Amino acid sequence: MHKSIVLLPGDGIGPEVVESAKCILDAVASACDHSFDYATHAIGGAAIDQFNDPLPQETEAACKQADAVLLGAVGGPKWDQNPSHLRPEKGLLRIRKSLGLYANLRPVQGFPELLHASPLKYDVVNGSDLLIVRELTGGLYFGEPSERRDNGESVVDTLAYTREEMERIIETGFDAAMVRKKHLTSVDKANVLESSKMWREIVEEKAKDYPEVTVEHVLVDAAAMKLITNPTQFDVMVTENMFGDILSDEASVLTGSLGMLPSASLRKDGFGLYEPAHGSAPDIAGQGIANPLATMLSAAMLLRYSFDMDHEAQLIEQAVANTLSAGYHTADLHVKNGTKLGTKEITEKVIDFI
């Protein structure tokens, strides 16, 4: 199959990890007789420096024409004092909205070689394997009004959702549960928020269409506790944008493998943007020591969700797992008696395993 992929390296270690993931995609293409072409475009801080815009028009246009998008990371101290429309993150928020990427999938799983580096006790975290499905283009992130009032004496942000926006992400949650362990945890704050009451009603309605899925409602504060005290109880967790932001980051540190976690931001037709869950790590950028594994696993999600190439996705996932179990790791990972490698070297190891 022929497919075109837009690469958005972004800032910090972004360019290094995206380059690695591209090498992996090429290895898969030649192993499986596909051809991928790539176009690289600017986003985030790099785009601000070059175009004075965190999401230049030509980047947006190129993404709209591609079959999928692979992003590195955005942000860094260099742009932290910029006004908000010239902040790197704004590029990310705008592209999610502009491409309609409403469904953010954030899997959290443990790797046996890394579990010992978890802040949690082995018995608590062992066996954790959950998927957070976060709504990504609604809620407090995009609601209007969001403004100062009374000459700056007060301020409002707006948590707004349409029924349709809730329905489609809740369906994504149920669909994800159906191909996993068929357990869905819906997270809301229905004892306080009107939006959460509506959310809970819609979950109840949709549950009728998925009789095989067991559904549980958990308040967001309780969910934040349970992720720590008993993470293995979760399979798929579905929630709105801000709750998902907080809980997915919380969940990402449970298994000691933050440097290994991918993410996908999808719309209904399968088009998507893929990026590692970690940030741009400006402190180690350009040193050749960044960990590209989460970006490779994001490329695997790209193959699975946007190109329907499940076998090819598994090739990457298996190769990454094999690389780790052979003891190869980057500086950020703690593998006992392992061999520490740089970005390029570990990329070669993964390619060898493909």
Add this chain to the structure above:
Amino acid sequence: MHKSIVLLPGDGIGPEVVESAKCILDAVASACDHSFDYATHAIGGAAIDQFNDPLPQETEAACKQADAVLLGAVGGPKWDQNPSHLRPEKGLLRIRKSLGLYANLRPVQGFPELLHASPLKYDVVNGSDLLIVRELTGGLYFGEPSERRDNGESVVDTLAYTREEMERIIETGFDAAMVRKKHLTSVDKANVLESSKMWREIVEEKAKDYPEVTVEHVLVDAAAMKLITNPTQFDVMVTENMFGDILSDEASVLTGSLGMLPSASLRKDGFGLYEPAHGSAPDIAGQGIANPLATMLSAAMLLRYSFDMDHEAQLIEQAVANTLSAGYHTADLHVKNGTKLGTKEITEKVIDFI
């Protein structure tokens, strides 16, 4: 000194733990030559059953006349299907607002006897001692509009704050840091929310009045991670209502001592409502096995913050700590080689230590 205290036992184990805490307050009163009088009033589910109102007028009026309020817990499955104005939690939300209790203090500390029960590794959690200062009467909890629109096809909630509301809670945060380790972590989502941008500006302004306090800004998603990976880095954390709800519950499970954590909800003049951080535990209500220690520690906070009785507060805190280190505990706590006691028995032990 003579003081009057309103007791709001509420639901589940609420009546049992409030009764225990009252015995402790009496023990302190006689040891230190104070006299406390008590009036008991209904709130939550109990008030719904009796008055069809989770916060009856006479309860509200009594609280307004008291010197301080001690609450047990509200809620239970019995009222879970009620319409929202007849839900137990509504009583709690309304009393916070009606009494103007804008500052919620939630200390999280470890007890040496309980740290082994933490889901976190000993080395990660040992030494944790933090205070979450949560805004309690603004933000998404009370903002208008909060309603369905377009014939139920959409919904909004509103995150609203005035400058004054932000200023006073941020001051509470700084003041708390001044009497602790002089480190303040302000939590916001300033890369997305206008309200958070204003929050951050106010923190920066106030910081000038507290040159001794080191101030750090952390995004709420990063805060949710850091609480787990490195809880000992925090001293005082100050944040708005919903973020504080989530983070304080997350923090409450870190040290393995959820059953030991008190809370205070204060206004400027020192008046306050005090309650344990745990819930109403309807499954064990009425069995005489509930853990009253968090409610006793809440009574200690009451003495300190509302009555300015620091010495008396320490008497309780010391007695509770001594009870634990003597090996006495309730069924919910895991103390190695300890002696398991019921609610009444452990109350007597604490009194013996006073």
